[in-house]
Amino acid sequence: MSQDIRIKKGLDIKLKGEAEKVTEDAISSNxxxxxxxxxxxxxxxxxxxxxxxxxxxxxxxxxxxxxxxxxxxxxxxxxxxxxxxxxxxxxxxxxxxDNEQQFVDFGIKDPKAMKAEEVKSHLLEAGCWPFIKQRPYDVIANPTKTPKAIFVSAYASAPLAADYDYVLEGKEKELQAAVTALSKLTEGEVHVSVGKSSSSQFAGLNNITLHKVSGPHPSGNVSTQIAKIDPINKGEVVWTVTPQDLVIIGELLLTGKFNAERVIALAGSSVKAPKYYKTKIGASIDSIVKGKLNEVSKRIISGNVLTGKAKDLKGNLGYYDNIVTVIPEGDDYEMFGWNKPVFKKISTTRALTFSWLFPNKKYDLNTNTNGEHRAFVVTGSYEEVFPLDIYPMQILKSCMYQDLDEMEKLGMYEVAPEDFALTEFICVSKQPHQEIIRKGLDLMLKEIG
Structure with a gap:
């Protein structure tokens, strides 16, 4: 039986260049x-x-x-x-x-028969432990601790995000093996969140508690789901895993091989024919995008447009990324951009902007920040797109002046940098919210542990 989660606060950023549901093999990276x-x-x-x-x-x-x-x-x-x-x-x-791939044989395992310590030792030995991350601090999980629950978000709400229902087709056996093994590592539940109207592969699995999520981005962020299902208190730990990493863990258990294959989305308005490609973790960006981009000034991003990292053709696919996004580079200057009606951009305000009139319109946005870095301006706009029961402006400021007590009281244990991607997107002060939160979490990890 599923439990519904409805998110009201947030913002869906609809962009041109969504990946067509067709999968091809990417060029093999050297x-x-x-x-x-x-x-x-x-x-x-x-x-x-x-x-x-x-x-x-x-x-x-x-x-x-x-x-x-x-x-x-x-x-x-x-x-x-x-x-x-x-x-x-x-x-x-x-x-x-190598031209011909060889794998270390870690041995086939039956997750139903394994004990918690056996599962943990096997994942550590095979190198699958880095796929398990923990909250608080959003770092690789500490194997000496026991989480009160494990969370998997199989609903991607970020702009142009890869469709999990599509990329996980035919992977039910691997997913079941992985969640069965992970369920041994917690005294609580393995919570899996899927889209409300999706036909997810998780729907028929055992050893999980299924939740159906609806609402604007960041409803797909695991922090949003944790806050609605089982919030983190001081001294508590939860673990998170992404669905495609579950597939790698499941395949390890069923075959004894560490198979780093990923189905990624190549998306964005600067891509000639956006679609899905089979590649591997750490592959070169050139092997994924070669011959597939428009001849314009562009920004290549490993990850989505809100949280990803800028790459060049010599760069590589990020370890946890399942999308490469390519959008126009915002290197142009717009004359009187601050003083004329805006029709081609997204805005949460209604001052000379009209995106609110066309909620389903898709935009061709570039990387231009439309302004320079300046002091924080209190507008109340952050709260409109921030669904957690936390004061975003106050927690950002407490991170900047490094008040650990205040950071704790304001809910720092519950957040990750990605949770502030939307507030950074709409910020009129052009402050680097994700960087501020990351530094705050690092300070807490160092001082409090």
Missing amino acids: VYTLKPEDFHSIIPKLSLKVGEKLKAGQSVFYSKANQDIKFPSPVSGELVDVIRGEKRKILAFKIQA
């Missing part, structure tokens, strides 16, 4: 890249030397704080380079892929 920056708060330690051969699933590096947390290679091949920055900080690992 080099795959793993970046420690994708795993927040992790200090990497090398598991092997440059020039050594490795199989898919073999550890490339591990966490300095906990050597049991390993980060595997998505392909078999050779570790050809370790890129370092200032003070020899490791920035990236480059792996040259």
Whole structure:
């Protein structure tokens, strides 16, 4: 039996360039890249030397704080380079892929027969533990703690997001194996949220509590769902996993192989024919977008337009990303843009803007911020798009002046940077909300733990 979650506050940003539900194989990437920056708060330690051969699933590096947390290679091949920055900080690992892939055999497992410690040890050994993240702090889960619940959001509400119902077609066995295994790791429930009108693969699975979500973005954000289902209090921990990472965990259990394959959406108004592509974690951006983009100035983003990271053709697909978005670069200047009616942009206000008259219209937006960074202006607009029972302006300011007590009282344990993507989008002050929250969470993790 499902439980409904209805979100009223938020904002749907409808953009042109939604991916057609057709899947093709992307060009095989020659080099795959793993970046420690994708795993927040992790200090990497090398598991092997440059020039050594490795199989898919073999550890490339591990966490300095906990050597049991390993980060595997998505392909078999050779570790050809370790890129370092200032003070020899490791920035990236480059792996040259073999033509014929070989996998480490971790053994086939029956999740029903496994005990909690067996599941945990198996996921740690095979390198699947980084797929499990924890709240508070939005970092890789601490394997020594037991969460009060595990949350999976199978409803994507972000602009141009990949359709989970489509990309998970035929993956019921893998999903069932994964949720059965994860259910052993918590004394509470495995909560899965799907769209209210979706025909999700999760609907017929066991060992889960199903929730149907409706409402504007950020209704698909896992923080929004946690707040409605089982809010986090001080001293409590919950874990989160994305649906496509569940597939990798399930395939590991059923086949004994770490298969880093992803079905990603290549979307955006600067893409000639937006559609879905099969690729692997860490693949080069060039292998995904080559020959598929319009000949205009454009911004390539690994992730969605609100939370993703800008990439060039030499960049790589982010470890947790299942979409590459390409939109026009906002490098033009609009004369008197602040003093004339606006028809081609989205706005939450009705002052010389008309997007509220056309709620279903799709827009071709660029990256122009339409203004410069300035001091916070109190407008009350953040609360209109922020569904959590938290004061967004106050919590942002408490992060800026680093008042830990105030951050705790205002609900910092419940949030992640992505929850402030919409407030950042509509911010008239052009403040970097997600960066402010990330720094605040880092401070709390350091000082409070």
